[in-house]
Amino acid sequence: MEANKKSGTVTKIDVQQQVRSLLKITLGNAVMGFAYAKWMVPHQIINGGITSVSMLLDRLLGGGVATWTNGLTLVLLLCCAIFLGKENLGVRTKSWTSGMILNVLTKREAEGRR
Numbered sequence: 001m002e003a004n005k006k007s008g009t010v011t012k013i014d015v016q017q018q019v020r021s022l023l024k025i026t027l028g029n030a031v032m033g034f035a036y037a038k039w040m041v042p043h044q045i046i047n048g049g050i051t052s053v054s055m056l057l058d059r060l061l062g063g064g065v066a067t068w069t070n071g072l073t074l075v076l077l078l079c080c081a082i083f084l085g086k087e088n089l090g091v092r093t094k095s096w097t098s099g100m101i102l103n104v105l106t107k108r109e110a111e112g113r114r
Contacts (some may be wrong), residue, residue, distance in 0.1 A: 041065055050076070 036051050048053040054068035 009061060013058055039045075040047070041051065041055065044055065051065065051069055052074050054065045057063070057068045058065045
């Protein structure tokens, strides 16, 4: 949150804007994760990105798409923390967290279908 330039304080409007922004990011990631879990992965559509690499690794080595996705994401977050610093890690973690939660939830559902 940025402080008000005149008084140096954070206003209620600033907080509301930040909360709205965070909710939009979370909702967008949840929708994208749901689309991947319900449409792309079951139909084995590979279009690039972590999930597609995870699908390939799952097919070659086994272990589950969600497990590979979460593992690769953690590796990338560690690389971000090492090479870009802590400031950038917080920005990436906001969008990653909602995707991780949705991955875990859809993995449980997929395992129930087998």
